[in-house]
Amino acid sequence: MWQLLVISIWFQALWFMAVLGQTEWQWGSTALLGVTLVASLKCNQSRWRWWAGVTLIGIVLDSLNTLLGLFQFTTAVIPIWLMVLWGAFAWYSWYLMPIMTRWPRPIQVLGSGLSGSLSYLAGAHWQAVELPQGQVISVIILILEWAILIQYLIWKREQNHD
Numbered sequence: 481m482w483q484l485l486v487i488s489i490w491f492q493a494l495w496f497m498a499v500l501g502q503t504e505w506q507w508g509s510t511a512l513l514g515v516t517l518v519a520s521l522k523c524n525q526s527r528w529r530w531w532a533g534v535t536l537i538g539i540v541l542d543s544l545n546t547l548l549g550l551f552q553f554t555t556a557v558i559p560i561w562l563m564v565l566w567g568a569f570a571w572y573s574w575y576l577m578p579i580m581t582r583w584p585r586p587i588q589v590l591g592s593g594l595s596g597s598l599s600y601l602a603g604a605h606w607q608a609v610e611l612p613q614g615q616v617i618s619v620i621i622l623i624l625e626w627a628i629l630i631q632y633l634i635w636k637r638e639q640n641h642d
Contacts, residue, residue, distance in 0.1 A: 484575060490516065491572040495599070498565040499608045503554075506561040513567050520571065526640060531570045534633065538566030541625065550618055551600075552610040561608075577637040580630065588634065589627040596626025 494516070498509045521527045542558045545551045553559050580588050597619045603609045604618075611618040 484579065487572065487575050491568055494568040495565060498561045498568070499603050499606055502561050502608055503559060506559070506564060509561055509564045509568075513564050513571070516568070516571060527574055530574055530637075530640070531567070533636075534570035534573055535563075535567045537629070538569060539563050541629070542566070545621075545625075549612055550621060552612050573633055574637075577634055580634055581638065585631075588630060592630035593623035593627035596629070597622035 494509065494512060497505055497512065501509060517531065521531060539558065539562075542551065542562060546553065546558055551558075553562075580592070583591070600609060600611070600622055601615065601619065604611050604615070613621075
């Protein structure tokens with residue numbers, strides 16, 4: 481339990497650094513993510529595949545959300561700091577998925593949908609992202625996306641149990 485607490489605090493620190501620092505701190509965020517990955521994933525190929533896959537899914541998802549007008553950034557494509565944040569989430573999700581499976585499915589769906597969407601609302605509050613469709617529409621879409629994403633990740637982790 482202590483390990484998850486420490487990992488959760490570290491993930492939140494990476495989140496705050498990426499969202500609050502944005503482009504000014506993106507290289508520092510990138511370096512900290514790199515150190516985190518090297519220190520924790522070691523030579524475990526399945527963890528590296530997991531990390532790469534989840535990171536790619538997240539970058540594609542947010543790129544689609546940007547292309548479809550759900551998000552707006554100061555850059556034409558999603559910014560580097562957001563890609564780093566997806567890398568941090570992918571790292572964190574490796575540790576989180578086994579715990580998520582202990583909860584009943586409705587709690588998994590509701591908890592992941594709400595926490596994922598609240599992360600973007602917080603980002604909008606700190607002017608890291610604009611939500612051109614408004615908060616209500618954006619939150620509804622994000623709740624659905626995150627609920628589906630986490631259910632997929634739980635299923636995928638169960639299929640490739642390490």
